Amino acid sequence: MKHHPPKNALSFLRWFCRKDYLEEVEGNLVEMFEEEYPKHPGRANRQFCWQVLLHFRPEYIRPMEGTYRLNYYGMFKNFVKVGIRNIARDKAYTAINILGLALGILCCFFILLWVHDERSMDNFHENGDELYHVYHTWTVEGETSGDYNTQLKRVDNRWIAPIKGIAQAIPEVKYVGLYATGYELPWGHPETFQIGDKIFKLKGSRATNDFLKMYSHPIIAGDASTPLVDISSIAISEKMAAMFFDSPEEAVGKSIRYEDTREFTITAVFENVPSHSTFQFEFLINWEANMTFLSQASNFRSTTVQLEKGADTEKVAGSIDAFMASQMELEEGVERAAGLQLFKNKYLYGTFENGHPVKGRIEYINIFLLVALFVLVIACINFTNLSTARSFRRAREVGVRKVIGSSKSYLVSQFLLESLFLATISTLLALGILIFLLPYFNSFTGKEIELPYADLSVWGIIGSIVLLIGFLAGSYPSLFLASLKPVSVLKGNLQFARSENWIRKGLTIFQFSLSILLLIATLVVARQTDFIQQSHLGYDKENLVYVRVEGELMDPNKYYLFKQKAMNAPGIAMVDKSSEAPHTMRFEISDPINWEGKREGD
Numbered sequence: 001m002k003h004h005p006p007k008n009a010l011s012f013l014r015w016f017c018r019k020d021y022l023e024e025v026e027g028n029l030v031e032m033f034e035e036e037y038p039k040h041p042g043r044a045n046r047q048f049c050w051q052v053l054l055h056f057r058p059e060y061i062r063p064m065e066g067t068y069r070l071n072y073y074g075m076f077k078n079f080v081k082v083g084i085r086n087i088a089r090d091k092a093y094t095a096i097n098i099l100g101l102a103l104g105i106l107c108c109f110f111i112l113l114w115v116h117d118e119r120s121m122d123n124f125h126e127n128g129d130e131l132y133h134v135y136h137t138w139t140v141e142g143e144t145s146g147d148y149n150t151q152l153k154r155v156d157n158r159w160i161a162p163i164k165g166i167a168q169a170i171p172e173v174k175y176v177g178l179y180a181t182g183y184e185l186p187w188g189h190p191e192t193f194q195i196g197d198k199i200f201k202l203k204g205s206r207a208t209n210d211f212l213k214m215y216s217h218p219i220i221a222g223d224a225s226t227p228l229v230d231i232s233s234i235a236i237s238e239k240m241a242a243m244f245f246d247s248p249e250e251a252v253g254k255s256i257r258y259e260d261t262r263e264f265t266i267t268a269v270f271e272n273v274p275s276h277s278t279f280q281f282e283f284l285i286n287w288e289a290n291m292t293f294l295s296q297a298s299n300f301r302s303t304t305v306q307l308e309k310g311a312d313t314e315k316v317a318g319s320i321d322a323f324m325a326s327q328m329e330l331e332e333g334v335e336r337a338a339g340l341q342l343f344k345n346k347y348l349y350g351t352f353e354n355g356h357p358v359k360g361r362i363e364y365i366n367i368f369l370l371v372a373l374f375v376l377v378i379a380c381i382n383f384t385n386l387s388t389a390r391s392f393r394r395a396r397e398v399g400v401r402k403v404i405g406s407s408k409s410y411l412v413s414q415f416l417l418e419s420l421f422l423a424t425i426s427t428l429l430a431l432g433i434l435i436f437l438l439p440y441f442n443s444f445t446g447k448e449i450e451l452p453y454a455d456l457s458v459w460g461i462i463g464s465i466v467l468l469i470g471f472l473a474g475s476y477p478s479l480f481l482a483s484l485k486p487v488s489v490l491k492g493n494l495q496f497a498r499s500e501n502w503i504r505k506g507l508t509i510f511q512f513s514l515s516i517l518l519l520i521a522t523l524v525v526a527r528q529t530d531f532i533q534q535s536h537l538g539y540d541k542e543n544l545v546y547v548r549v550e551g552e553l554m555d556p557n558k559y560y561l562f563k564q565k566a567m568n569a570p571g572i573a574m575v576d577k578s579s580e581a582p583h584t585m586r587f588e589i590s591d592p593i594n595w596e597g598k599r600e601g602d
Helices: 007-016 019-036 041-054 072-089 091-119 162-169 238-244 287-292 313-327 362-389 391-403 408-445 456-482 486-491 498-534 556-567
Strands: 131-140 143-147 153-155 158-160 173-181 191-195 198-202 205-207 219-222 233-237 255-258 262-270 283-286 302-307 334-342 351-353 356-359
Touching: 007 019, 007 041, 019 041, 072 091, 072 408, 091 362, 091 408, 091 456, 131 356, 143 351, 158 287, 162 173, 162 302, 162 313, 173 287, 191 238, 198 238, 205 287, 233 238, 233 255, 238 262, 283 287, 302 313, 313 334, 362 408, 362 456, 362 498, 408 456
Parallel strands: 205 283, 233 262
Antiparallel strands: 131 143, 131 302, 131 334, 153 158, 173 205, 173 302, 191 198, 191 255, 219 262, 233 283, 255 262, 351 356
């Protein structure tokens, strides 16, 4: 019985294969198919299709009927040669065009890198799609507000967080993580740790035992299941372990003194927290220690949950709301509703509106993306105007080429290739400047941005930008030059049509309008920044030194002795202390303040 190869594959082969090769190629493939089919029919069909695709190469493809066979390599080579000659012939024009385009691309790259870094915040967690912030929407006397703060309840003379119990009460909740920093203002500060003669001040936080299970901060030493199992436990970073020990493994089980008041036992060492994490800490202390005997950095505590895959967030939020209602009573006239927000979205959408987080840093990202687009458009228009203004010098070349037979498409291709060539040089120059200035940019923005050399998608985006700029900036000049009439050009009667003048003038007006808009916006931001820096804050910040009272100075007698000696030191006018730093103080005064000579309205 004769077996037939796949019909579609055979038809495709007969369609594309050259006639002088078809008989031999088809015969070989059919023979291979018939040998393999009795043993493995499926494999025979797949191999035949694969071999047909392998023969879909230039040497086997028949030429299109009715078309000329052009030497594309020679044409491309000619384009490059002519482009290089034109660039070398007018060095001043080339330098201005390349530098202007490079500066625009450089500004665009800096903004895109900053935007990429902003969008990458908290996007590295393996369970990122299941991690959620718990927030609450409050309605009091018709006014709605929202916050992320965790509510506490007083039980047996100690504070507890009832929301911790939702892991047992709600099946869709896998883990609950409570978190609070120890270093944020108004009362927080770097905390002192000591082992022997080694003393360091470090910034850390407090968290529940499940916190490190939820987030991608891998444990490199110690038990990953119980890193913060009891009230005396502390988990430290790899960096902190290197400060006190020779290796992370050596740190586990050791005792470390905290604030010269008590001892903690190191139960785990985790990898250093990356810079693109909103939770920053060098150590984590057990949450119950925070509720029992540690000083509070602020009144803010966040709750995050990890849900089971596929869980309905609206249903879970309703269950959390019902659970909290059973645990905590509300004052009359107060309404509360729980909500869930993806953990990785909080950084960009952390500002509440009508009780829900819908705004935030994403607005700045959109503004900067708009600025990047404006800058790039200005650079492209500048390139276009310079190229069009220079068209008089290329007009005779176009006329001669048309007389000897060059088509319009050929000329458009040549000028577009030259534009792409200039865009490529400008992009490479911009990348070189970017690499040089990136450390200064990081210092200015307070970030740790790196150019991802190994990421192929980044180079794909850069290549796309080059193509986009090349076509956008070079399309109008190339079409304009290619449309010139050879008779008028060779007679020296080159004149711009009214429509072409309007296009050139319109581009120039649009370019200057965008430039003026950006200048005005820059001036407004600069004036606002200057206003904030020069505003009177209620104290002389130039001559004010703030030092935290800690250690032995917590003793009132020793503080008084320190104050007396400091007052006698030259250059010190006054010494006093407060519960908060001067720039974080908040005053709420219900009764009016009166003084002698007070006038109405004061």
